[in-house]
Amino acid sequence: MIKIKSFDELQKIKAKVINDSGEANNPNSLIKIKVGMATCGIASGAGEIMQVLVEECERQAIDVTIKQTGCLGYCYAEPMVEVQIPGAESVVFGYVDKNRALEIIDKFILQRKQIEGVIPVSFKTINELN
Secondary structure, eight states: OOOOOEEEEHHHHHHHHHHTTOOOOOOOEEEEEEEEHHHHHHTHHHHHHHHHHHHHHHHTTOOEEEEEEESSGGGGGGGGGEEEEETTEEEEEOOHHHHHHIIIIIIIIIIOOOSSSSOOOOEEEEEEEE
């Protein structure tokens, strides 16, 4: 394991990761898709959903960044997918299955149409109700 000994070394590693991820030219111009892959997401099938998203975006040659993320805070709605389209607020979709994943790509990302399954921003988790 490599030990990072200075902030400068950390910055160099960060620059390499950004460059290798394809976000080097303009990271704000790419559509970002995050799949909730905490324990609850994985148990609910998030791995399969991520695979469907990756394969379909490659098949259609859609320029996106797809990453796994940790808990999105709404375990009841797993698997979840967050989509960030440049210039718009992030949208989180719950209960995503294979068909919903394809619909997110075709209708929400490509056609920019609103679709069902969005978890409202105003939704409160049980911890936030107190």
